[in-house]
Amino acid sequence: MGPVLAGVLQLLALIGALALAYVPLGNYMAKVYSSDKHWRVEKWIYKGIGANPDTEMRWVSYLRGVLAFSVAGVLFLYLLQRLQGSLPGSLGFSSIEPAQAFDTAASFVTNTNWQSYYGEQAMGHVVQTAGLAVQNFVSAAVGIAVAVALVRGFARSRTGELGNFWADLVRGTVRVLVPIAAVAAVVLVACGALQNFSGIHEVGQFMGGSQQWNGGAVASQEAIKELGTNGGGYFNANSSHPFENPTPFTNLFEIFLILVIPLAMTRAFGVMVGSVKQGYAILATMVTIWVGFVALMMWTEFAHHGPALQAAGGALEGKETRFGVGGSALFAVSTTLTSTGAVDSFHSSFTGLGGGITMLGMMLGEIAPGGVGSGLYGMLIMAIIAVFIAGLMVGRTPEYLGKKIGSREIKLAACYILVTPALVLIFTAASVALPTPPNSMLNSGAHGFSEVLYAFTSASNNNGSAFAGLNANTDWFNTTTGLAMLLGRFVPMVFVLALAGSLAEQKPVPATAGTLRTEKPLFTGLLVGAILIITGLTYFPALALGPLAEGLA
């Protein structure tokens, strides 16, 4: 069997596994967020918070909960890093400098996990496990909560109430993320991922001498890193490090973990709005784009254009032997079409077009299938834009899921899709125009520009992967990427929740013969088209200067 066929079979196996998980997990999540009952452990947590989980919140209260929790998260994580030098259980590692500590705190709280530090030499057990890994869970739970609030906006009428943020946050963590992550972590350890709390290991070598590496709670963090579409590696090499991703099976398993919740969210959405077919239409849109990108990526990586790759006879620079080109292409597309940003191979050394595909995946807004929660709400915003465009074509007021898309709704949706492009393009332009930031580039010319464009695309879209040649540990990049991550996460959430509130207040419009049937393949086609055209028009000039110039050279 050739590597191309093996790659295609891995793709098919992955689709099969995801299809098996889709209905049970989606139904389960719909139940989790609709149930009236509280688990005992949840009641203890609510008591600790001092919140009543049965209080309904309007969108402003819900948003205030999100922001209060996230501000606490940034401050706590910042302090933990700044105090690392004095904390026990930190391997004697020194404290993190202020600019980098801010960048890292913003990064993990926003579900981005952009890393301007080297995990294995900078972060001790306490920061990794009680700081970074915790945000892996809770930032994911926040994303799901906001998506659920938007779904409730569609499902409910004549009320402004969107549910209770604390209940959604705690349930997402306790009922969804922790159980799946625990099982996944044990699977990873069984295949060779590290899981201990020992100090620095010093082991002998075959030729004499010794090597040192740190132990730690790697598997438990790796599991939630993928499952919560976070992406921050325990080690610098992220999921290419054999202690994070030891075998070809774990590679496929980790890709499965990345995709499973974002895809199943469409099922939960369908169940909650009372039409699983609407969920299938959204799912079909996500899968169409994802499969298309995987096909393009495999084609360009197996073709290995580019002088260095031609000289080598294959695109294996920055890729591991056990994963090969197929497994790496699959991972790269899945991590950038979600908000994950974990890498099992280094995107900077991909073919010019391959690097461009990873960037374009993020520029789509990470909606195919996107981050946990953020993928669904991002896609629903695009669906609103698509029905609006369709409404303009036939000259009638657009509706989606029985709700009128009036001027307030479309303004909020339009604001949502403007936030990240504005952040990406303004910060990239500033970084290239100013005298010193370009010194951080490793490569020159088009690829150097791509490094900067990639950095801000990744930060603003809360992805976290990098063209890692860029030296991002400077005051400029730590500060600007930190801001891009915070604004790129929370400003869109404001628009999503405002939209949810406005939808929930409406009374439903009965469907008529003139209503656009949003559960049909025609709508899926329209939605895919709208996404590609809007993103293409926004980013084409920037892409032309970077990856396209490199890929076509």
Added chain:
Amino acid sequence: MNNSVTNTVRLFGAGLRALLMLTLVTGVIYPLLVTGIAQGLFHDKANGSEIEAHGKVVGSSLIGQPYNLPLKKGQETPDPDLKWFQGRPANGLGTNSLNTQYSLLLSGATNLAADSEDLVQQVKDAKAAVVKNNSVPGYTVKPSQVPADAVTSSASGLDPDISPRYADIQVHRVAVKNGLPVAQVKKLVEDRTEGRMAGFIGEPRVNVLELNIALKDLVAER
């Protein structure tokens, strides 16, 4: 005004308490639970898959290591010890620049672009070296025979494996340097070649450390 400040403080307090409660669940209970299970059921793997030869730990089967001669005077990069199978280049691997009381392996890739002149040069130099080192009397390696993994740096810099093709072109050299019959070394490689998992997952590979340990045993038996 006063009221809104109080409300904000109260809300922030709730946020902080929620964070602490969830830190207890996801940052203390969860990792300890997983560590307990891992240490109980998969003790060796959870601690780094260390591998022993002749009663001595010689590394981790998951972490690649160099097989070089000692550094000669005035030399910056050591020469490979051609008696042993060689792993992939690791030009992105580093040592720690922080917390220098340790000398930690700093995993990483070169991140050089596909059109980088530096990378083209690295690949060409590596290919020339592979051709030269592995051509022994009666067996000449052609540049077209050299597989890509032999001349490119891995993603982690710690890749424990090489492709079976790269192992194959090293067989003659290793046999000559150790005074072993070619067929015997060839068999050694074949026995240690791992196919794709379940026939289609990943790529076929040979673990270099395990191969060299077996080779050492073979040499000792003679």
